[in-house]
Amino acid sequence: MLVTPTMPQVRFHSEEPTAVRRTVLDPEQLADWVPSACATVAEHLRLHGIAPAGYPFARYHALPDGEIEAEAGFPVAAPVTDSDQIEPSKLPAGPVLAVWHTDPDQQLAETYHTVDDWLDTTHAAPTGDRWEVYHDLPTCDRVGTRIEIIQPITFATT
Template sequence: MLSEPKTEFRPERPYLAIRKKVHMFDIPNALPPLIPEVKQWMDQRKIEPAGYDFFLYKSIDPQNELECEAGFPVARAVEGDEYVQAGAFPAGNYASLVYTGDFKYMMEAHKALESWIEAQGLKEKRETIEGTACWGSRTEVYLVDPTLEPNPEKWQTEIVFQLED
């Protein structure tokens, strides 16, 4: 199930994350284990998350390898290290929708948001460099923790794409 898409301006938002390059089909196995690693790193430094965990997709190459980050937003910018890196979602206009359901069908939510953006005459922030699509900010924010809610029909994920200004 999909919510009605919307657009909004979002201020810059700092985060902490682990960066990883993964094949599109390896996302379900490679990225989720990074979330507790980031959380443990933050806990050791007494840094509280300022929102839900996320996966940020930075780029995809012609072989379907993605540059990804898995982490948490934080209230203020803090230093990372060679493993957990500091970053920020840039200020700007974003399109989003909320997908409710099993993660295995989430690609359809991405496609629905892409189609909606195009139908509205908007453009996602992206560029292509040597065949690799580089996104401004393409994010999945996990609003319902599947470790706390076992029923996939109740899982909610906000899909967020940064738009061209």
């Protein structure tokens, strides 16, 4: 049985402080890096008595040389201080488009195409880097199959 991505949903996202690990890497390294980065952040939060305020996530930005700048971690109730491996960051406030990826046999790229198709057929435009929220907690070797893709957007005025 083929499960397609859910219908895109527009909603407002409140700004969230986050604790993240950052790196620059090749795109094919991302799937291996995200679970270990989330585990490192989770351990840092545990050692400092800080509870995550949401599910783990990853956000990345394509660089001109083909690499990506990535951050992965957890939302937190208040900004964290820098450490050797963990930095404060934030997820932006504003309107977003959310699409769920829940099919373990489907490529995540197909769900990204759903986001792109929606943007192409509406009066909306992306306003920043997307992020993935992992509703199955990442293990040491994978990120799970219940992934919500969040794309900040703006609506064109006519």
